[in-house]
Amino acid sequence: xxxxxFKVSGQTLVANKDKxxxxxILKNLYNEPEVEKLLTTHSDVRQxxxxxxxxxxxxxxxDEEGEIPILACHEAKGNVLExxxxxxxLFKVPHLIPTVFHLKxxxxxxxxxxxxxxxxxxxxxxxxPIEDDSQEETKDDKGKRAAQKRKQKKLSKHYDSFKKxxxxxxQKQYIVDDEGNTYRQEIPVAIGRRVPNSSTExxxxxxxxxxxxxxxxxxxxxxxxxxxxxxxSQQINISDEIPRILVRNAxxxxxxxxxxxxxxVTEENPGDEEATEELDQQENxxxxxxxxxxxxxxxxxxxxxEEEKNLDIKEITPEEMDDLITRNFMFCLVRHVKENQLPMExxxxxxxxxxxxxxxxxxxxxxxxxxxxxxxxxxxxxxxKKLISFSKLKGVDHEVITGINRKACEKxxxxxxxxxxxxxxxxxxxxxxxxxxKGAPNKSYPLVEITQFYKVGSKExxxxxxxxxxxGTQPLSIDDCREIISKYIExxxxxxxxxxxxxxxxxxxxxxxxxxxxxxxxxxxxxxxANKGALFKDIEIFLxxxxxxxxxxxVSKDTEKVKAGYIPKVKIVIEKFMNKNxxxxxxxxxxxxxxxxxxHVLQVKLAVGVSVCQKEKSYSSEHIxxxxxxxxxxxxxxxxxxxxPKKHIELINTLKGKKNKAKKR
Numbered sequence: 001x002x003x004x005x006f007k008v009s010g011q012t013l014v015a016n017k018d019k020x021x022x023x024x025i026l027k028n029l030y031n032e033p034e035v036e037k038l039l040t041t042h043s044d045v046r047q048x049x050x051x052x053x054x055x056x057x058x059x060x061x062x063d064e065e066g067e068i069p070i071l072a073c074h075e076a077k078g079n080v081l082e083x084x085x086x087x088x089x090l091f092k093v094p095h096l097i098p099t100v101f102h103l104k105x106x107x108x109x110x111x112x113x114x115x116x117x118x119x120x121x122x123x124x125x126x127x128x129p130i131e132d133d134s135q136e137e138t139k140d141d142k143g144k145r146a147a148q149k150r151k152q153k154k155l156s157k158h159y160d161s162f163k164k165x166x167x168x169x170x171q172k173q174y175i176v177d178d179e180g181n182t183y184r185q186e187i188p189v190a191i192g193r194r195v196p197n198s199s200t201e202x203x204x205x206x207x208x209x210x211x212x213x214x215x216x217x218x219x220x221x222x223x224x225x226x227x228x229x230x231x232x233s234q235q236i237n238i239s240d241e242i243p244r245i246l247v248r249n250a251x252x253x254x255x256x257x258x259x260x261x262x263x264x265v266t267e268e269n270p271g272d273e274e275a276t277e278e279l280d281q282q283e284n285x286x287x288x289x290x291x292x293x294x295x296x297x298x299x300x301x302x303x304x305x306e307e308e309k310n311l312d313i314k315e316i317t318p319e320e321m322d323d324l325i326t327r328n329f330m331f332c333l334v335r336h337v338k339e340n341q342l343p344m345e346x347x348x349x350x351x352x353x354x355x356x357x358x359x360x361x362x363x364x365x366x367x368x369x370x371x372x373x374x375x376x377x378x379x380x381x382x383x384x385k386k387l388i389s390f391s392k393l394k395g396v397d398h399e400v401i402t403g404i405n406r407k408a409c410e411k412x413x414x415x416x417x418x419x420x421x422x423x424x425x426x427x428x429x430x431x432x433x434x435x436x437x438k439g440a441p442n443k444s445y446p447l448v449e450i451t452q453f454y455k456v457g458s459k460e461x462x463x464x465x466x467x468x469x470x471x472g473t474q475p476l477s478i479d480d481c482r483e484i485i486s487k488y489i490e491x492x493x494x495x496x497x498x499x500x501x502x503x504x505x506x507x508x509x510x511x512x513x514x515x516x517x518x519x520x521x522x523x524x525x526x527x528x529x530a531n532k533g534a535l536f537k538d539i540e541i542f543l544x545x546x547x548x549x550x551x552x553x554x555v556s557k558d559t560e561k562v563k564a565g566y567i568p569k570v571k572i573v574i575e576k577f578m579n580k581n582x583x584x585x586x587x588x589x590x591x592x593x594x595x596x597x598x599x600h601v602l603q604v605k606l607a608v609g610v611s612v613c614q615k616e617k618s619y620s621s622e623h624i625x626x627x628x629x630x631x632x633x634x635x636x637x638x639x640x641x642x643x644x645p646k647k648h649i650e651l652i653n654t655l656k657g658k659k660n661k662a663k664k665r
Contacts (some may be wrong), residue, residue: 001072001084001221002228003114007051014045014058022058022071025083029163031129034093038070038085057231058083069232072222082162087224088232090168090188094242097168099194099206100126101218102186108171111190112225117169117218119211127206164203165193167218176315180250185242190223316362321370324362325378328354331416333388333404343393344401345636350375357419364422387412446643447592449550450567453477457544460511464488467508481543482536485512489532496522502529514538551592569650570638572631576655577616583626583634586619593642598624601641606630 014022019041026035039045044061048069058071070089074082085096103111107121169190175183195216196203222228246255316324332353337344358364372378376399383390389403456462456472461481465472468488489495489503496502503509505519505528513519518534521527549561571586588598595612602624603610609627613619626634631651638644 001055001074002226005227006053008048008057009051010049012047012049014047016041018047019043019045022081022083025081029083029166030085030096031098034096038089038093038096057228065237066233069228072228084166084191084221086222086232087188087191087229090191091236091238094188094239095128097166097191098127098129099167099209100128101167101169102126103169103171103189105172108189108224111169111171111220111223114220114223114226116195116216116220117190117192119213119215119217122211122217125209125211127209161203164206167192167194167206169218169220169223174247175244180315181246182248183244184247185238185244187238187242188224190218190220192218192220192222195219316369318369318371320362321366322372324359325354325365325367325370325372327414327416328357328359328365328419329378329382330409330412330414331357331419334409334416337404339404342402342404346375346379346400349401356422358422360418360420362418385412444553445593445641447552449552450590450648451548451550452567453546453548454481454540454543455546456542458542460508461539461542463508464512467492475546475548476543478540478543481539485509485535485539486532496529499529501532503532503535504529509535512539512542514541549590567648569648570644571650571652572634574629574631574651574653574655577625580627581629581655583628583630584613584619585624585626585634585638586621588624589622591642591644595622595624598642602626602634602637605637605641606633 046059048057054075072084102123170186171189453475494504573584
């Protein structure tokens with residue numbers, strides 16, 4: 001709903017009558033006591049209407065907190081207002097929506113990137129309706145309540161299905177206080193609509209939700225860091241109503257959980273045995289280490305010590321992390337980055353070099369804990385200090401490292417001592433090996449070696465070869481042809497006596513100059529002369545191209561084949577197909593690449609749909625089709641995994657528009 005940027009067409013203050021209508025809808029949809037905490041008839045509310053749609057945003061205006069967008073309004077059929085609370089509103093009243101989905105660790109990154117919530121990413125589901133526990137009502141209060149219920153009955157026809165659909169998504173976060181204690185807290189991260197398990201079954205009631213094995217659970221309408229969040233103050237003010245659970249004390253010990261806590265966990269999730277096992281494990285660890293409280297750790301086992309060391313969270317300021325990242329960067333730049341590796345992608349520098357080294361005292365780098373947050377921002381800072389060249393190349397839509405100022409790096413005198421390779425555990429090494437095997441080709445590439453050569457293809461050039469008795473039927477390169485022409489000029493004494501790099505043109509050489517404007521007349525002798533560059537420039541026109549395909553690691557008679565023409569380029573084509581952007585890879589058969597093998601590698605590396613197409617659209621030969629636009633990443637995979645030289649890869653963009661003009665390289 002708010003993935004793309006929007007514009008506000010008009011702003012108006014909401015009248016009291018409209019406020020009552022909004023409150024009536026909210027109380028019918030959500031937990032009524034929480035609605036009253038969020039909004040009252042005395043609150044100042046502004047309606048911000050969006051352009052090119054019937055949607056609008058309701059902003060709460062207060063002197064203390066300023067302007068906060070609290071509701072997103074979507075006008076459905078029949079002028080029915082569907083009201084979604086914003087993340088700002090849920091930070092104030094976290095128990096507003098009764099249907100709650102709790103995420104597994106790490107799933108929130110997919111939600112923030114705009115994905116819907118899938119069932120495998122859900123840890124548990126809760127339904128927590130809150131009833132109004134107010135005091136006994138008077139007759140007047142009962143009359144008002146009855147009138148309000150009559151209004152809600154009219155609304156219930158429209159909102160019964162919508163009430164079942166709305167759900168909030170919570171994620172876990174860990175907080176360290178000033179004393180060093182670590183707490184776990186669950187905060188709202190997204191709001192959306194529940195999706196039925198199948199098209200034939202209706203949506204079940206929230207209290208009857210059962211966890212599924214696959215499929216979409218919640219269609220996300222608004223999430224943390226989307227455009228609605230950016231429309232507000234972007235400040236995180238979490239309510240005290242969200243509880244904090246102590247996970248680890250400041251001294252590194254794990255607090256023991258009381259028996260009541262374990263009973264509550266088992267009552268809430270009777271089928272979830274992992275929670276009770278985790279609590280038992282925490283208690284056993286606390287019992288095994290009784291000497292921690294007294295300050296001595298002599299009786300602690302090696303395994304417990306390593307576990308406590310891993311759990312230890314070292315507090316480091318952004319300034320200290322900035323300094324550590326700068327030293328790490330300078331160490332990798334001086335020791336490991338060579339000139340032939342440039343230009344270099346920022347992701348390659350970060351993943352292949354900087355993350356693989358740690359400081360013996362200060363530990364590993366973490367861009368999230370620094371003031372830079374991202375490596376591109378850090379590299380721009382290094383560019384300002386004139387340590388590197390960081391700019392866009394032709395055909396690349398992002399900045400890369402194009403040069404290193406070695407002298408400036410020496411003058412900076414940044415200490416690079418104390419860095420070593422990151423020591424990986426056995427489990428991490430095994431996981432890395434498994435990932436490498438999954439993403440690597442099944443065959444050892446390259447399977448062929450292709451070289452370009454030429455033969456004499458015209459009478460004009462053949463006359464030059466015959467004059468100095470050179471064999472024009474043998475394979476030649478462009479440089480070989482230029483040397484033979486230079487030899488012809490030297491043997492026939494055609495060097496110009498006064499003008500350097502100029503040759504006197506005889507009947508054979510005149511025919512090799514394609515552009516007649518390059519031919520000049522010597523005013524003294526009246527002879528025709530030309531620069532040697534004009535002779536060499538168009539030499540390829542008088543040659544016939546061939547390429548030799550040599551099969552590697554094969555013992556047979558037919559290991560080499562000579563084919564006419566230039567080496568066919570592997571084409572990466574970006575285009576629209578069935579109203580979807582696709583990337584196609586053509587002419588892979590020249591390099592004898594197995595299509596199934598290529599599909600497997602691309603699917604693992606890109607995490608998108610990849611298929612082999614026989615005949616589709618205007619393509620008559622077999623090729624690979626990839627969902628989405630991935631030209632640079634596909635090019636890197638072809639170079640690194642299948643050993644195709646970069647000069648034999650061509651990028652073609654056929655998408656329309658000013659930003660997407662067709663590019664060829």
